[in-house]
Amino acid sequence: MNTVYVLWIRQLKRYVRSRARIVGALGQPLLYLLAFGLGFGPTFAKAGEGSYIQFLVPGVIGMSILFTALFSGVDLIWDRQFGFLKETLVAPVPRLMIMIGRTLGGATVAMLQGLILVVLCLLVGFRPAGWHAWPLAFLYMGLIAVMFTALGTAIASVLEDFQGFQLVMSFLVMPIFFLSGALFPLNNTIGPIKIIASFDPLSYGVDGLRGALTGGGYHFGATTDLAVMSSLTACLLALGTYLFSKVQL
């Protein structure tokens, strides 16, 4: 238990201490809200899709959690290069506990970042379907957070340094975000994109989040979203744990 606590609180402390990074990480989602939300809004409304801001906010929250969680997972590469990983790996504690602590820490940080964004969105004028929407919304946010922290850990366990990371960003993370339906409705898009999006885990997270917050506007359906998200999260956790257990120095 100590192990989980130590690795969790460590991530939190590092997060809270890096105010510049917190603010910096809010810049991108806010820019999306501004440029897309306000820029595309009228076109979107004219096409009969309703308010684009209402549509976009869940997507941008999903994005923000995706990136924060993934980077927390990938922090492992730093820890490897700057040495702290050694300290945890020789300690007489099971690697599973280290993995759980790291993942919980990363996911908590991603949740916090998402929550800050939620507050900002509310200030900007986003209105959820009602207060009862939040518990389910938080569940999806949490699932996205855990899922991508685990994915980040899995990736970082295989990479030795940041050189390969650029590839991962361009060919995995960016596509996950852009093809997820975070920015556009999947209902009306062309077939191939629909098919690709249905293989993108973030699609289900964002769809669930959007459905919860807007009170029912699901593309895949609430049951599908929840089932896909929880089973994929479990799989990625298992994969991350396995790959992490193989790490040597």
Next chain:
Amino acid sequence: MELASGVPPAAAGMIQAENLCKKFGELEAVRDISFQVNEGEIFAFLGPNGAGKTTTIKMLTTLLRPTSGVVRIDGLDPVSQQHQARKRFGIVFQDASLDDELTAHENMDFHGLLYSVPRRVRAEGIERLLKMFELWDRRGDLVKTFSGGMRRRLEIARGLLHTPKILFLDEPTLGLDPQTRNQLWSHVRQLNAEQRVTVFLTTHYMEEAERVAERIAIIDHGRIVAQGSPAELKRQTGSETLEQAFLALTGATIRDEEASSVDQMRNIARMWTRRPR
């Protein structure tokens, strides 16, 4: 001595290595070394840069799997009984292993938590060690604001926070001032005398090895070229000082460049082949 696999050897050495090898691709970092460190002994590994000292320590401390050969830590196999083996030792690494974004105190405290040091003992130990290594006044500062020597002192203080059966010290005094070196060695000898902690250390300072270690193994190009007490090594080579003995055994060529060119090759290779270690 025979080490039948699976059967823990009778209370022999605290650390045993039999025909230990480690290859990194083509490079044989450790070639067929065997040695034993008895309980309560202070044992030193001496060798030029790139000789394979750190690699050996990594294999002894569960961080790296041997390519072949057998290792026992207090009778336990660091490959198949990692968890048990980790309970036996503490280690001060050659290179950095602190969390820069935490304070000195947090680094200590987290270490104590990971090693299940009870709260009271932890608090007392942290205060005692941070005072001993003159970091107590800076305990609330983030490690990233520390100088190289201060980091080194914190690494050592942290490594001494729990009292293990075996203490690995990989070039612990590198970059330390003489006062701190003295401080460290007298503390280590005290731990060894009072709590029978077995110590495995590496160093480049001959006089240190001679003063502290009861037995020394000289390692070069991944092979142990001689082992014995400092007096025995001097006698074997007919030298006056350990330094002369060392040079007689390992030759006088400088290894730094060789090691660093190998390192460079390794980095270039790593850029193109992304295989996990």
